[in-house]
Amino acid sequence: MGTITKALEMLNFFSDSRPQIGLSDFVRLTGRDKATVHRHLVELEQNGFLEQHPGTRAYRLGPAILRLSAVREATYPVRSILRPVVTELAEEVGELVHASVLQGYRLSPVFHHDPMLHGTQVHFDQAEMLPLHATSSGLAVLAYAPEPFRRSILGGDLVAYTERTVTDPATLHVLLDEIHAGGVSRLSGAYDGEVTSQGVPVFGPGGSVTGALSAALPSVRATPGTLDRIAAALRAGAVRATRVLGGEMPARYPLPPQTTLEAREV
Amino acid sequence: MGTITKALEMLNFFSDSRPQIGLSDFVRLTGRDKATVHRHLVELEQNGFLEQHPGTRAYRLGPAILRLSAVREATYPVRSILRPVVTELAEEVGELVHASVLQGYRLSPVFHHDPMLHGTQVHFDQAEMLPLHATSSGLAVLAYAPEPFRRSILGGDLVAYTERTVTDPATLHVLLDEIHAGGVSRLSGAYDGEVTSQGVPVFGPGGSVTGALSAALPSVRATPGTLDRIAAALRAGAVRATRVLGGEMPARYPLPPQTTLEAREV
DNA sequence: TTGGTTGGTTCATTATTCAAACCGCTTGTT
């Protein structure tokens, strides 16, 4: 692992629930030497990717990240483009919806919205990278990804996040073919034990998968009728999201919403 | 310069006008070796800070930056807090207003808004880090910064961006004392030759300067009356911005808006 | 005092960087 990766990985330890991290915490989190960690922190700070609280000396994410994200959004506004799609979809289905884009072997959250209609909500941490094999978004992506990519994922480490995470490559392969046929993935308790979620792929130019939309709800609220309604809305959302991003739906994708909706049992 | 800095600095070459950069371009821009540059690019890409266009193989800023900026905003929402202040101020004065925060020896843009009321607008590139000695924002910050910090800036490289940039430390020192007394900095053609801008400091907890607000307009529209009206609005904006950020105005700051407004000739 | 924190520094050892050559591919020119 290179120096740059070591430094950048430290940024990933920040999350909504852990916004500030001190030197010793970083040493524990990374398992690396204190001197190295410190030098990396200083360098990140000098470049504005971190800033140090004057009092506590703890580090938090810095203003450079803000500046760069503004530049990316100004030239390639994925987030602001997906925002209305996600928000409308979330309001329509009445549950948490999030959009994410493929980054390496995981999904990077881009935007999420929860209409907050119910007493219990699904917790979503936008700092977490999502695994492909254990989330509805990930399965939706894998189902439409090129065969070599699918194989490299199924052949890699398939972490079991709960006892209901599917980690058998053969079973996953069958599951992905079913999702490919239906256009929507459905998972219950495979990543968060109490959550049921459904996902649809989002495509870029040339019909290649670039990300996913997903709706999640507490499994206690997940009746078959509700899930089918959400699935139909997601399918329509996939088309909208792909269109606003300038992508193309592959010809083989099951068309919404006038198309027959087959309930998918997963 | 460390490896991490070399890699992170490459991200700064992206801007609104240069959203995609290829390997050879980076080699020219950085002056570094092609093999090294390539390894850095690959490592940045693997961590999602860059993504490579499949067709052209050019690099652009990646989704990880988006994810991290969302985390920072969720826990320390400087941008979304300053947004309404900047927008209202811009609409009030009818000109481009931007907010920026101190990062090392420069200012990092956070948010900007242009009401677009006139035929000619000031161009603002949010990718550019602003120098302290040649911008109204920077002078506003320096005027209220601790003496050692002010001296380290005035003792460093003072680049002349135009023939009207003040680069003499002694002259700048006098200028800063005047700004400190008046609360507003005013510069004409010191950074962009055709632009006149005014800046006010924004303070954090404990009354330390953390950033600035600035309003800019084409010098051809800059009449004394207009500038004084904008200066008054900025002073009020500084108080609002400081308050919403949870900071404290220093006791010595000239109070708006009921206070006497002295026109500052700079 | 002792013991356990915290953030930060020093200096042999070790891994990374550099420069120049090369490869395969595309593009525009002769």
Place this chain on the structure above:
DNA sequence: AACAAGCGGTTTGAATAATGAACCAACCAA
């Protein structure tokens, strides 16, 4: 067709910078 020049990317061994165990200093509680 042949050529040159551009592109992204890779390989090589000598120069250079990163690493990590030990060390400092400060703070807090017992």
